[in-house]
Each structure stands twice: as C-alpha cells, then as structure tokens.
Amino acid sequence: MQLRARFLKTLEVAVATLGDVAEGMGRHYRTIQNYRRGERRVTEDAALALVRYLRIRAAELNQAADELETAAQQEEEPDE
Secondary structure, three states, X not given: OOHHHHHHHHHHHHOOOHHHHHHHHOOOHXXXXXXXXXXXXXXXXXXXXXXXXXXXXXXXXXXXXXXXXXXXXXHHOOOO
C-alpha cells in the first residue's frame, strides 16, 4: 500500500466519534451524551465497558501505527 493511502487509512482509524465510543461500549449514543452532561450517573458497569472499549481501541491504534511506520520505512528504502 502506498504511503499516502496508508496515512489516510490510519487517520480513519485514529478518529473516533462519540457514536463510535457508544457503539464500542454497547451503549446508546444518548446514554453517552447523558454521562457527559452529568444527567446520568456513571455506574461501575459503564466504567468497565469504557475500559474494555479503550483497550480494544488501543490495540487498533497500535496496529495502525505499526502499519504506517512500516509503510514510511519502506518509502525511505532505495529501490534495488
């Protein structure tokens, strides 16, 4: 994959919306909004759902970073 294409794909992985977070947590978007506004009490279950989501996202981000780094290094290597 060309460096530019890998860069754009990595940007897509890096940017998460509140909707993405809600989906990843298995919660409704409105529920997440209510947590943010303080209109809903954050439970232990909700906190642990966010932890699980964050751990999955961290792995996805690390993989995307590794792939972009590899593409950048290959771009730098002279053709033989």
